[in-house]
Amino acid sequence: MSANDPFARLPEAASFSVTSTTITDGAAWSPEQFSSSVPGGKDVSPQLSWTGAPEGTKSYAVTVYDPDAPTGSGFWHWAVADIPATVTELPEGAGDDTGSGLPEGAFQLPNDARVARFIGAAPPAGHGPHRYFIVVHALDVESIGVPADTTPAVLGFTMASHILGRAVLTATAETPLVGEDAERIEVSRLIPAPASAIFAVLTDPKGHVDIDASGMLMDAEGEPVKQPGDRFLVHMDREAIGDVPLGKYDVEVVITKLTPDEEIAWTVEARIRPHARHIYGYRLEPAEGGTLVTSYYDWSEIDEEWKERIVFPVVPESALKATLGILERTVRRRSAT
Template sequence: MTANNPFARLPEAASFTVTSTSVDHGAAWSDEQLSSGLPGGKDLSPHLSWSGAPEGTKSYAVTVYDPDAPTGSGFWHWAVADIPAAVSELPEGAGDETGSGLPDSAFQLPNDARMARYIGAAPPAGHGPHRYFIVVHALDVESIGVPADATPAVLGFTMAGHILGRAVLTATAETTAAA
């Protein structure tokens, strides 16, 4: 699907690999990655493992974004900044309220629900399938320099001139209308 391509107007970046034991590329989220407001949902951030980042990478940022949310601006589910270049994996659940699975220097920015944590997928019932872009951004700076209370959009704007590479995994979710 090319509609609402979140990368369409961003500078091109080298590609590298991200995988997950929580979700396969193009597949539906596991119940654990859904919102706790849905049956079986647990708001657990996905496991992520990446490799092949471009030379010169000094840090990473991770974002999870739903461009299909009925908001006019999509919905940011998770944003993490200042992950050291030596880190290449985040465990499932790293994005809890305390960021317990994140490296010491990394921090979570408030998502669109204004919580500095991962919030699971919860597309409106009957709205159709939603895509969730899970992106590891390889950056040319050790710290991106945004405040911890910045929005994911501010993080994205600030990162735009520092992205060396982008590893993308896409998940889906759909909530059917009640009968």
């Protein structure tokens, strides 16, 4: 994911609050917010509510922007101008072809697909996760004074000197590769438990042994991990599956990403050099009935030497699915005790 900050060179502005019943800040878009060009996508704009705009606000604009699109200029998915200062909410689906949910006086500008409506996410397959900045701009003018057929970039340029405040939510989306070119596997399962209970297992070294579906992990040593860079030791027994004659050995699990109750990822380092650098991880998202847990395995950045040694993936999709089932069982048992 790009580190590009879309606000880096813009004038500073006060912050205020925006919430949504459609999305959780930092979480993935729901299928409805994907493009209709993606299976299941419906191009439905998100519900938005905002409060606490700065004094002197005379109108609002709303934009949805993907800075990670491979265009050199990002991709504008939605732009709405001249929302009256008395309005503090847009219903889900307001950005349809007719702008049916927009208040009187507000209008939609053509997005980067050149249609005046909300268009959903459709990141290129294998390009990694994209961020979508949903921004409510509080302005010091009743009308920003741009033509209805102008671009969102021109809207942004015109607004720059009129912005009193910004309220920001961020959504994400990713399209994994499929077929022969795939270098990443993802599987998901709804686990009827809070994210904190699931994360407690995933940050516990012995929890990794408890949920192993391969039969290789014998035991683990170390404290629960708390941040990227933390490590713990795992005792392995490759003879359990008999595919590679490595026998019994130890590996260090190195945490590469950790956001409490949201995501954890790691790689493994063993005695053989160079390290393979394949990544294992879990993403957790609130869902009706519990937590949607996505297990992933990514070998897109493995060392070239390893590509000659082993056929990837070394962990099949079936094993990830099995691990999620064992994870649910483990969480349930731990919660019972």
